[in-house]
Amino acid sequence: MADNISFIINQLAEDRELYFNAVAPPIIQTSNFVFNDFKTLRETFADEFSGEYIYTKSKNPTVDILRKKLAALQGAEDCVVTNSGSSAIFCSILANVKAGDHIVSVAKPYSWAVRMFEVLLPRFQVTHTYVDGREVENFMNATQANTTLIYLESPNSFNFHLQDLEAIAHFAKSKNITTIIDNSYCTPLYQKPHHLGIDLCLHSATKYIAGHSDTVAGVITGSRERIKKIFDSELLNSGTSISPFNAWLLIRGLRTLEIRLQRISETTLKVVDFLKNHPKIERVIYPFDPDFPQYELATKQMTGAGGLLTIIPKSVDYQDIERFCLSLKNFLLAVSWGGHESLVMPKAAGMNPEDYDKNNPEHRMIRLYIGLEDADFLIEDLKNALAII
Numbered sequence: 001m002a003d004n005i006s007f008i009i010n011q012l013a014e015d016r017e018l019y020f021n022a023v024a025p026p027i028i029q030t031s032n033f034v035f036n037d038f039k040t041l042r043e044t045f046a047d048e049f050s051g052e053y054i055y056t057k058s059k060n061p062t063v064d065i066l067r068k069k070l071a072a073l074q075g076a077e078d079c080v081v082t083n084s085g086s087s088a089i090f091c092s093i094l095a096n097v098k099a100g101d102h103i104v105s106v107a108k109p110y111s112w113a114v115r116m117f118e119v120l121l122p123r124f125q126v127t128h129t130y131v132d133g134r135e136v137e138n139f140m141n142a143t144q145a146n147t148t149l150i151y152l153e154s155p156n157s158f159n160f161h162l163q164d165l166e167a168i169a170h171f172a173k174s175k176n177i178t179t180i181i182d183n184s185y186c187t188p189l190y191q192k193p194h195h196l197g198i199d200l201c202l203h204s205a206t207k208y209i210a211g212h213s214d215t216v217a218g219v220i221t222g223s224r225e226r227i228k229k230i231f232d233s234e235l236l237n238s239g240t241s242i243s244p245f246n247a248w249l250l251i252r253g254l255r256t257l258e259i260r261l262q263r264i265s266e267t268t269l270k271v272v273d274f275l276k277n278h279p280k281i282e283r284v285i286y287p288f289d290p291d292f293p294q295y296e297l298a299t300k301q302m303t304g305a306g307g308l309l310t311i312i313p314k315s316v317d318y319q320d321i322e323r324f325c326l327s328l329k330n331f332l333l334a335v336s337w338g339g340h341e342s343l344v345m346p347k348a349a350g351m352n353p354e355d356y357d358k359n360n361p362e363h364r365m366i367r368l369y370i371g372l373e374d375a376d377f378l379i380e381d382l383k384n385a386l387a388i389i
Helices: 002-010 038-046 061-074 085-094 111-124 136-142 165-174 224-238 244-255 257-276 295-301 318-327 375-386
Strands: 078-082 102-106 127-131 147-153 178-182 200-204 218-222 281-285 308-313 343-346 366-369
Touching: 002 061, 002 244, 002 257, 061 078, 061 218, 061 244, 078 085, 078 224, 085 111, 085 178, 085 200, 085 218, 085 224, 102 111, 111 127, 111 147, 127 136, 136 165, 147 165, 165 178, 218 224, 244 257, 257 281, 257 308, 257 375, 308 318, 318 343, 318 366, 318 375
Parallel strands: 102 127, 102 147, 147 178, 178 200
Antiparallel strands: 078 218, 200 218, 281 308, 308 366, 343 366
């Protein structure tokens, strides 16, 4: 597998003889492409997905190098790359529902998936049901005669609840229901949902794939038929294709993806060990911690867990959570994750102080992202911040 990853990242789709034998592929920064005959132009008008390059909104040579690499890494036939993770969610969901359909979604997915389910789709009489994804039976019981889509996010945000992807995919196929998963947490290297039967796989490429906190992008992988359907309608109509320059940045990010994840994962395990033994920490939530309730499932369908973990401090005061986060010197208070820098994001920041319930452990959750810094450097920072609360 390692050799295959190395080939995909460093060689696949890089026809260097086409661009002066340059090691790094060029940025084909053009909006338009020239045709030399009517027949080719006519055929491309009829099928932009399979035809020649015509307009960068649809296809571009730099973007195609990235598409082929990402599809291969995720074990898919094809791929489209969008200008954000939220546009990948938008295009993939919209392509698979029609007026009057019903969606079963894992509870508390990413906020822009929530907005899709609760604000946009109800305008077209598309309904949804949220379920606790830890039990396959919950998806079965929530399925209705008009259910056409099951939406997954495994691991889930903040609590990192897992879904049994193989079992859910088996059930969905028996009912002719499309399955979509947000696989951003694991990356294409640490989880292969297509191998478990999931139809479409999404990534916020802004995170680990880009890896440098300098670009925004989204990824959709799946069968060629499903990707072509999204390309022909939702992607082209929404105009959410990625730019050539940002695609080039993602290719650059892919070069170090494997080694970055390895370093991050090793450091995270050291940080988890420190936090689990700290007297001011009530609980550490990390899928590859043996004490994680779904650890067996995690190690079955994931090969790694990266740098995201959640802590629940014993202190219940809102002010202590704020004090802890602001006392950290080497963890930046910021959204997202997956870059070189370590981050902290408290659940309480997403609610009004008067809505904070000190008796609700979920309100005390603090998500940490472990970046590329040295483990001792981060542990010392955490130690000093915890001493204040």
